Amino acid sequence: MSVEAGRLKSQGGQLGRSTRGRLSLVFAYVVAVAGAALFLLPLFWMISSSLKPNYQVLEFPPRWLPFPVQWSNYPEALTYVPFGRYALNTLLISVLTILGHVSSCTIVAYGFARLRAPGKDVLFVVLLATMMLPYPVTMIPVYIGFNALGWINTIWPLVVPAFFGNPFYIFLLRQFFMTIPRDLEEAAQIDGASTLQTIWYVLLPVMRPAIATVAVFGFQAAWTDFLQPLIYLHDQSKYTISLGLGFFRSSYDVRWSYLMAASFVTMLPMVIVFFLAQKSFIEGIALTGIKG
Amino acid sequence: MGKGRTREPSVRRRGRQRTRGSLARRETFLFYACISPWLLGLMLFVLWPMIASMVLSLFRWDLLSEARFVGLRNYEKLFARDPLVLQSLKVTAVYTLAYVPIEMVGGLALALVMNQKIRFLGVFRTIYYLPSVLPGVAFVVLWMWILHPDAGLLNTLLSYVGIEGPRWLAHPDWALPGLLLMSLWGLGRSMVIYLASLQGIPKHLYEAAQIDGAGSWPTFWKITLPMLTPTLFFNLVLSVISTFQTFTSAYVATDGGPLDSTLFYVLYIFRQAFTFRSMGYASALAWVLFVIILILTLLIVRSSREWVYYEEEAH
Numbered sequence: 001m002s003v004e005a006g007r008l009k010s011q012g013g014q015l016g017r018s019t020r021g022r023l024s025l026v027f028a029y030v031v032a033v034a035g036a037a038l039f040l041l042p043l044f045w046m047i048s049s050s051l052k053p054n055y056q057v058l059e060f061p062p063r064w065l066p067f068p069v070q071w072s073n074y075p076e077a078l079t080y081v082p083f084g085r086y087a088l089n090t091l092l093i094s095v096l097t098i099l100g101h102v103s104s105c106t107i108v109a110y111g112f113a114r115l116r117a118p119g120k121d122v123l124f125v126v127l128l129a130t131m132m133l134p135y136p137v138t139m140i141p142v143y144i145g146f147n148a149l150g151w152i153n154t155i156w157p158l159v160v161p162a163f164f165g166n167p168f169y170i171f172l173l174r175q176f177f178m179t180i181p182r183d184l185e186e187a188a189q190i191d192g193a194s195t196l197q198t199i200w201y202v203l204l205p206v207m208r209p210a211i212a213t214v215a216v217f218g219f220q221a222a223w224t225d226f227l228q229p230l231i232y233l234h235d236q237s238k239y240t241i242s243l244g245l246g247f248f249r250s251s252y253d254v255r256w257s258y259l260m261a262a263s264f265v266t267m268l269p270m271v272i273v274f275f276l277a278q279k280s281f282i283e284g285i286a287l288t289g290i291k292g
Numbered sequence: 293m294g295k296g297r298t299r300e301p302s303v304r305r306r307g308r309q310r311t312r313g314s315l316a317r318r319e320t321f322l323f324y325a326c327i328s329p330w331l332l333g334l335m336l337f338v339l340w341p342m343i344a345s346m347v348l349s350l351f352r353w354d355l356l357s358e359a360r361f362v363g364l365r366n367y368e369k370l371f372a373r374d375p376l377v378l379q380s381l382k383v384t385a386v387y388t389l390a391y392v393p394i395e396m397v398g399g400l401a402l403a404l405v406m407n408q409k410i411r412f413l414g415v416f417r418t419i420y421y422l423p424s425v426l427p428g429v430a431f432v433v434l435w436m437w438i439l440h441p442d443a444g445l446l447n448t449l450l451s452y453v454g455i456e457g458p459r460w461l462a463h464p465d466w467a468l469p470g471l472l473l474m475s476l477w478g479l480g481r482s483m484v485i486y487l488a489s490l491q492g493i494p495k496h497l498y499e500a501a502q503i504d505g506a507g508s509w510p511t512f513w514k515i516t517l518p519m520l521t522p523t524l525f526f527n528l529v530l531s532v533i534s535t536f537q538t539f540t541s542a543y544v545a546t547d548g549g550p551l552d553s554t555l556f557y558v559l560y561i562f563r564q565a566f567t568f569r570s571m572g573y574a575s576a577l578a579w580v581l582f583v584i585i586l587i588l589t590l591l592i593v594r595s596s597r598e599w600v601y602y603e604e605e606a607h
Contacts, residue, residue, distance in 0.1 A: 020508065024408060024508070025408055025409075025410065027405075028405045028406075028408035028410050029410060031402075031405045032405055032406065032410060032416050035402065035405075035416075035420065036415075036416055036419045036420070039419050039420055039422070039423060039477070039480070040419060041445070042423075042434055042435070042438055042445070042477060043422075045434075045437075045438060045445045046434050046437070049437060057443065058442065058443045059443065060442060060443050060448075061448060061451070062443050062445075062448055104329040104330070104333075105330075107326050107327075107329065108326060108327045108329060108330040110326055111322070111323045111324075111325075111326030111327040112327065115319050115320075115322055115323035115326065116316070116319055116320075116323070117319060117320040117322075117323035117324065118320060120323060123327065123331075126334070127330070130334065130338055132529070132530075132533055132585075132589060133338060133582075134533065134536070134537050134558075134581060134582065134585055135537065136537060136558050136561050136562075136578050136581055137341075137342065137345065137578050137579070137581060137582040138337060138338060138341035138342060138345065139561075139565070139578065140341075140345060140348065140565050140571055140574055140575050140578060141340070141341035141342075141344035141345050141348060141575070142337060142341050143565070144344070144348075144355070144571065145336075145341075147355065161333065161337055163329065164329050164330065164332055164333025164336065164337065165329050165330035165333050167330075170330060195322055195326070220425055223427050224426075224427045224428050226428055226429055226539075226540045226543075226544075227539055227540065227562070230543075231566060241427070242427050242428065242429040242430070243429075245427075245429045245430055245433060246429045246543075246544055249429070249433050249436075249544060256437050256440070259433055259437065260433075260434070260437060262433075263430040263433045263434050264430075266427050266429070266430040267426050267427060267430045267431075270425055270426055270427055271422065271425075271426070274418075274421075274422060274425045275418075278418060281421070281425065282417070282421070282484055282488070285481070285484055285485060285488075
């Protein structure tokens with residue numbers, strides 16, 4: 001084939017491709033917008049229902065917008081059970097678990113990313129394997145252990161394990177360590193800094209985005225976790241917000257406007273954190289999701 | 293800071309060979325010191341519980357009275373005399389078989405759409421991803437209301453097109469599909485992963501395809517899909533493992549009912565352990581779960597040799 005013919009052919013291809021490209025772009029917009037509407041609809045429905053007077057909630061066909069707007073649903077739902085208390089409990093648990101995860105996982109991840117030692121590769125495979133370990137497999141003996149310590153109905157079973165690392169966060173932080181050039185630490189070590197000093201003064205400032213990611217995931221886990229609080233926390237005064245909402249659900253089954261108000265309030269902190277830390281979320285999930 | 297400098301001459305005096313040995317030993321020590329929190333956690337929260345769980349599965353114990361050794365009787369009951377085990381395995385397997393493919397194909401399709409260089413990508417991505425970060429219980433309670441048979445959103449929408457919606461979570465045939473629909477609201481998570489992976493495919497591959505005059509369909513099959521297989525594989529493993537452990541939606545929305553139609557396996561373990569306090573039997577159930585998940589994972593890993601494309605092989 002001559003050069004001329006090749007060029008002609010590729011030009012023809014380009015032309016066809018650009019119209020086809022435009023069509024597929026239109027199609028993409030249609031799908032994206034329709035999908036987004038579909039994904040937002042449940043949230044709209046929740047907020048709308050949460051503001052309806054109770055007699056309107058079960059009307060058929062339902063109204064899309066509440067009228068009159070019943071703001072009092074919120075204070076009423078939130079005082080039915082002590083949601084403020086639950087939120088504080090959850091906050092305490094998240095702060096402590098984040099502290100535990102960040103302090104332990106950073107050091108462990110540093111070891112895996114930077115130091116050479118016999119047995120390291122095997123241990124790293126073990127670490128990855130434990131990421132896949134189903135929680136129910138160890139749930140019962142761990143419960144019995146905490147029971148023997150007298151820790152049932154306290155927050156310790158939810159908090160203490162965080163200080164022993166978490167494979168997912170260790171992996172995430174290790175991946176992050178690997179992207180940092182070694183020059184920085186080598187310079188510090190030549191100046192005689194110890195390992196802990198190197199981590200603290202040299203690496204931590206650079207690692208801030210990764211640590212933020214761990215903190216954000218930790219907050220989400222504490223806010224979202226249901227099975228563990230369900231097993232360990234029995235006093236209503238100690239409930240986390242998810243557990244409290246579950247309890248609220250089973251006790252006030254029929255008042256959907258209250259339930260939607262309470263659900264919305266439970267979701268709100270997560271929504272706010274998500275908007276503030278979206279980048280951390282998406283990078284974190286992409287980092288661990290792809291490079292596995 | 294001066295310390296390191298004063299140490300150097302003494303190190304030099306000892307000769308290079310020994311220095312390297314002791315440095316390596318120091319590094320080994322440091323490595324194990326660094327990972328010690330995790331190693332300790334591994335013993336306390338993984339290895340010991342797994343062994344304890346195996347031992348426990350040979351006993352009958354309610355945590356209050358004395359534990360009684362029963363040999364393999366828990367396993368005998370599990371495999372031969374407890375119809376709920378089979379039921380819960382069936383529910384879990386059917387749900388996993390339905391959910392995982394829909395999640396993968398749906399997430400991938402959405403990601404491909406998003407990857408068309410459309411504007412406001414960030415906004416769309418946020419909207420799709422938002423439901424996956426919401427607290428599980430609130431997510432489930434909201435969907436119980438959406439799936440409400442009389443005044444729920446879904447049946448309202450269906451009524452607009454003249455369909456009388458089923459009774460969803462209240463009907464044994466429709467409860468599991470209802471939970472499935474619910475979970476699909478969390479599809480955005482896999483979409484974000486695929487999208488990041490799509491954006492990581494080197495541009496020069498597409499340029500080469502364009503020069504060769506390849507259309508968009510062959511380009512997808514010959515470049516995009518093979519380059520995505522490692523991510524698809526990883527996501528498949530995680531998705532199967534996590535779907536097999538479905539708990540919150542079943543516990544909150546249906547409590548396994550109606551007629552055990554949503555009795556997920558982990559919900560059944562939970563019941564045996566924390567409602568009936570049969571710690572031994574629940575441990576046996578948990579071990580069976582572990583073996584099932586292990587086998588499933590190994591099967592997927594083995595199959596991956598056939599369909600996962602690793603770049604390193606090509607070089």
